[in-house]
Amino acid sequence: MLVFKRDSGGHVGLYVGEDDRAYHVLGGNQSDRVGFARIAKARLYAARQPVYSHRPLSAVPLRLAATGGLSVQEA
Numbered sequence: 001m002l003v004f005k006r007d008s009g010g011h012v013g014l015y016v017g018e019d020d021r022a023y024h025v026l027g028g029n030q031s032d033r034v035g036f037a038r039i040a041k042a043r044l045y046a047a048r049q050p051v052y053s054h055r056p057l058s059a060v061p062l063r064l065a066a067t068g069g070l071s072v073q074e075a
Helices: none
Strands: 002-006 009-018 022-027 035-040 044-047
Touching: 009 035
Parallel strands: none
Antiparallel strands: 002 009, 002 044, 009 022, 022 035
């Protein structure tokens, strides 16, 4: 789970992947729908992940192509 800063408060999204400049997240209530967004890494406020007793080998950062614009207001 990632928490981002924005002018009207914050935004929470689920980590999908990342590129050099942005996190790709799945979030709810983005333009009144559930959808994907690229959000600048500079806007990251906090990140949380489960505490693993045995971390899965697949729990690694996923590199994605930097396609599409950056989201600036997820309301």
